[in-house]
Amino acid sequence: MIEQAHQIAEKLGLAVWNEDEAGPYQTKPYPGSSWQPEGEPERQPHEYFREGTAKLLTLFHPASGEVRVKGVRSSANLILHPWLKQELSDILQSLPSPKDLDTETNRKLWEMWQTGLSLPITLPLDLPPLRMLLIWDNLRGHYTTDMLLWLFEQGIMPLYTPLGGSWLNMAESIQRILFQRGLAGQYPESPDEFITSLEAVARAWNQNPTPFEWGGKRAARRQRSRQRKHALGGSGAYTRRPLHRNSTLIQQWQHSCQPTH
Secondary structure (H helix, E strand, O other): OHHHHHHHOHHHOOEEEEEEEEEEEEOOOOOOOOOOOOOOOOOOOOOOOOOOEEEEEEEEEOOOOEEEEEEEOOOOHHHHHHHHHHHHHHHHHHOOOOOOOOHHHHHHHHHHHHOOOOOOOOOOOOOOOOOEEEEEOOOHHHHOHHHHHHHHHHOEEEEEOOOOOHHHOOHHHHHHHHHHHHHOOOOOOOHHHHHHHHHHHHHHHHHOOOOOOOOHHHHHHHHHHHHOOEEOOOOOOEEOOOOOOOHHHHHHHHHHHOOOO
16 A cells, blocks of 8 residues: 555655654764775774763655654654644645545545555544645554544545554655764764754755655566566476476376386
């Protein structure tokens, strides 16, 4: 379902955003490469003090590459939900007006994103036009009634990654990029330094963002390659050309194996 959202939702006029909370990041030296004079490598202290942790709230739009972040000390619901509501409200205001659909068609558009789920979310009877899909982790705090009802009222359908399926959330990728650019080779001595560095890197990223694609050309090549192969039973082996069964030779071999009287 999430793969389908990344592939076709934008074509249906639905914005797709990914949300995640990165961290906690500790106040300690982080390895990284740097340009230094020969024989004088940059050295990090071997002793450090634990001065607290920081986390990064992230909203990512793969189709454009835009990222919205906020550095925080805690990602509890009291902090996450107000930030998320404000950011999503701003995003919705920038979207084009939704299509005018009849009630039945609009409800089917909502329900198509629950096809195949063992425990689908109970949707309200009165649904506004669907405008956005929000992909985020399967955490208890993401299922609170108040938050879900608010999302439905705004025309946002949440899609939860399965347990062990965080790789389906593209926000994981942008968080790793921001972390590497902002903290590799650095020694933040306070959570505020973490927050300042990561938010600054996100602002720089948004000046020239890179769109993300689901799978991309490499995945398409792998799929075409698999289609050209012929699977064999009993293992993961395959052949690049089909095996032809020569019935005449098989019959001759079976006949030769029979005992003579």
